[in-house]
Amino acid sequence: MTRLTPSAKTIALHVGVVLLLLALNFLLPEYHRGVFARVLVLAVFAMGYNLAFGYTGLLSLGHAMFFAAGLYGAGLTIYHLEWSVWPAFGTGLAAGAALALVVGFLALRTTGVAFMIVTLMFAQVFYLMTLYFTTYTRGEEGLVLPQASRVLEFPGGALDLSDPSTRYLVALSLFTLVLGAILFLVRAPYGRSLIAIRENEERMRMLGYDVFANKLMSMVLSGIFCAASGAAYAVLFGYVGSGFAAIQYSILPLLWVLVGGAATTLGPLIGTLFMFYVIDTASSYTTAHLLVVGLVLIGVILFFPKGITGTVRERWLPWLP
Amino acid sequence: MAAVSPLLETRGLARAFGGLRAVDGVDFALPEGETHAIIGPNGAGKTTFVSLICGRVAPTEGRVVFDGQDISQMPAHKRVRAGIAYTFQITSVFANLTAFDNVALAVQRQLIDDHARGLSARALTEHGMDALEKVGLAEHAQKVAGNLSYGHQRLLEVAMGLALRPRLLILDEPTQGLSDSEIENFIALVRQIGEEATVLLIEHNMDVVMALAERITVMEQGRILAQGAPAEIRANQAVQQAYLGG
Numbered sequence A: 001m002t003r004l005t006p007s008a009k010t011i012a013l014h015v016g017v018v019l020l021l022l023a024l025n026f027l028l029p030e031y032h033r034g035v036f037a038r039v040l041v042l043a044v045f046a047m048g049y050n051l052a053f054g055y056t057g058l059l060s061l062g063h064a065m066f067f068a069a070g071l072y073g074a075g076l077t078i079y080h081l082e083w084s085v086w087p088a089f090g091t092g093l094a095a096g097a098a099l100a101l102v103v104g105f106l107a108l109r110t111t112g113v114a115f116m117i118v119t120l121m122f123a124q125v126f127y128l129m130t131l132y133f134t135t136y137t138r139g140e141e142g143l144v145l146p147q148a149s150r151v152l153e154f155p156g157g158a159l160d161l162s163d164p165s166t167r168y169l170v171a172l173s174l175f176t177l178v179l180g181a182i183l184f185l186v187r188a189p190y191g192r193s194l195i196a197i198r199e200n201e202e203r204m205r206m207l208g209y210d211v212f213a214n215k216l217m218s219m220v221l222s223g224i225f226c227a228a229s230g231a232a233y234a235v236l237f238g239y240v241g242s243g244f245a246a247i248q249y250s251i252l253p254l255l256w257v258l259v260g261g262a263a264t265t266l267g268p269l270i271g272t273l274f275m276f277y278v279i280d281t282a283s284s285y286t287t288a289h290l291l292v293v294g295l296v297l298i299g300v301i302l303f304f305p306k307g308i309t310g311t312v313r314e315r316w317l318p319w320l321p
Numbered sequence B: 001m002a003a004v005s006p007l008l009e010t011r012g013l014a015r016a017f018g019g020l021r022a023v024d025g026v027d028f029a030l031p032e033g034e035t036h037a038i039i040g041p042n043g044a045g046k047t048t049f050v051s052l053i054c055g056r057v058a059p060t061e062g063r064v065v066f067d068g069q070d071i072s073q074m075p076a077h078k079r080v081r082a083g084i085a086y087t088f089q090i091t092s093v094f095a096n097l098t099a100f101d102n103v104a105l106a107v108q109r110q111l112i113d114d115h116a117r118g119l120s121a122r123a124l125t126e127h128g129m130d131a132l133e134k135v136g137l138a139e140h141a142q143k144v145a146g147n148l149s150y151g152h153q154r155l156l157e158v159a160m161g162l163a164l165r166p167r168l169l170i171l172d173e174p175t176q177g178l179s180d181s182e183i184e185n186f187i188a189l190v191r192q193i194g195e196e197a198t199v200l201l202i203e204h205n206m207d208v209v210m211a212l213a214e215r216i217t218v219m220e221q222g223r224i225l226a227q228g229a230p231a232e233i234r235a236n237q238a239v240q241q242a243y244l245g246g
C-alpha cells in the first residue's frame, strides 16, 4: 500500500465525498433525494457560517440576514422584475456581500457578547424590514416563484430547476464549488491567519496583521457564501418568505456547525444532514420532537465535544482540514 | 559635530493607568545598531514603556519617533511593518499550531510586503526554517507549539520576532524561566541578532545584561533613573541603592 501525504489524503477524501453525493442522486428514493437536495443547499449556509464562526472565531447570531439577503435578492428580482435566474442569483450574492460589508464594518468594532448582540440586532432589523415591506415580500406568507421562471439558461440549452434530479445536481454543484473554495481558503496562508486571529488576536497584531481588515474580509466571504445558499434556495425550491430571516435561521447554522464540527471543512455538511434527520425522525414518532432534538444535542455535546468531525479529527485523523 | 539622528526617539512619553503614572515623561534615544538594555525593579514601567513604542498601549502624552518619522498615531500593526518587532514578556505563541506555522505567520506577513520575492510556498518554507534554525528549533518545526518545553516556547517567540526581519527588535525578559545552558545559547543568539538589528532588551538577569548591552537604561517608577555604559551603571550609587541591592 502506498502512503499518501496529508494533502493527497485530504483531496482524495473531499473528491470521494462529492462522488458519493453524486451517486446518491441515482440511488436515493425520491423523498430522501429531496431532503438531501435541501441539506446540500443549507450545508452551503453552514459552511459560510463556519468560515466566520469556526475559523475566524466570530460568534455571530445574525447570519440569517445574509442567507435572507441572497434569498430576497434572487427571489424579489425574479418575482417582481421577471429577471432570469443568473442575474437574479448574482443580485442575491451582491446583496449578501454588501450587507456583510456594512454589518461587518460596524459590528467588528465589538467583540464577544457585544458582537453577538450587535449582529443579532442587525438581523432583527432585517427581519422586521421583510415584514414592513409586506407589499413586496408578503411577509411570513411569502412568495411562490412561478415554475416557468425557475429555468437556468445556458448557451446550449436550459435546465428546469423544479425537476428533482436537476435540482439535486445543481445543489450538488453549488455545494462542491463552495466546499472547494473553503478547502482552498483554509489551507492557504490566508486561512492560517484567520485561525491565528481566532487563537490570539493580540499576537497577530504584533506580527503586523491588520486584524480588523482580515476579520472584515472573512465576514464578507462568509456573507457571500450564505447569500449563495439563500439565492440557490429561492430558485431551487421556489419559495421566499420572512421565516428565513427570523432568529431561528441564525441559530440553526450555529447548531449545524457545532454538531458537525467547527473549523472543519466537512463538519457543516455532516451537522446539517444529522440535524435534518434527527428532526425528521423524531417528528414522525412524537409531537414532542423538540424534546428529542434537545436530548440528542446534549448527547452530541457530551460524547463529541468538538462536533462529530472535530472529534474524529482529534482522536483518529489529525490531518483532516 | 554631525549628529546622526537615532533610529528611535521618545519625547515626554507618558502613560497613566488611573492615578498611577506607569511611564512618566520619558525622553529616550536609541542609535541604530545598538544593543540596549532596560533594567529596573518590578513595576518600574519597563513593559509599559516598550508597549508605547510598539503601539500595544496608547500614550497619554508624548511622542515616539522612529527612523525620523513621528509614529505616535500609527496603529501597532503598521509599526510592525515599519520594522518594530516585539516579543512578549508572557509567552504568547499559538499553542495549537506547529512551531513552523507559528513562524510562517510572521514570514507570510513579511513576504506580502516584500513585493520582490512575493508570497510563494518556497520562500515561506525557506524563511520560516531559516528563523527556526537561528534559534536552534529547526528539528522541532513540526511539533505543536503548546507541547514544546517552556524554554523552547520562549525561543519560538524570538524566532517569530526574527522572522519579521525587524530593524528594531524588542525583547521583553526573554530569558525568564530558561535554564543556565539555555541562557548561554541565548546570549550567543542575541549577539548574532545584534549584528543586523538594533536590539532593545528588558532583562532582570544582570549576567545577561552585562554580557550583551552596549548601554543600559535604569527605570524606576516610570522615570529614567540613570543611563550609560555597563561600567558606569555598575558604579552608579543611586542605581545600587534602588536596584542592584547595594
Ligand SMILES: Nc1ncnc2c1ncn2[C@@H]1O[C@H](COP(=O)(O)OP(=O)(O)OP(=O)(O)O)[C@@H](O)[C@H]1O
Pocket: B017, B020, B022, B040, B041, B042, B043, B044, B045, B046, B047, B048, B049, B089
Ligand atoms: N493595563 C494596565 N492597567 C493598569 N495598570 C497597569 C497596566 N499595565 C501595567 N500597569 C501598572 O503599571 C506599572 C508598570 O507596569 P509594567 O508592567 O510596565 O512594569 P515592568 O517594569 O514591566 O515590571 P516587571 O519587571 O514586573 O515586568 C505597574 O504598577 C503595573 O501594575
Ligand SMILES: [Mg+2]
Pocket: B046, B047, B048, B089, B172
Ligand atoms: Mg514587564
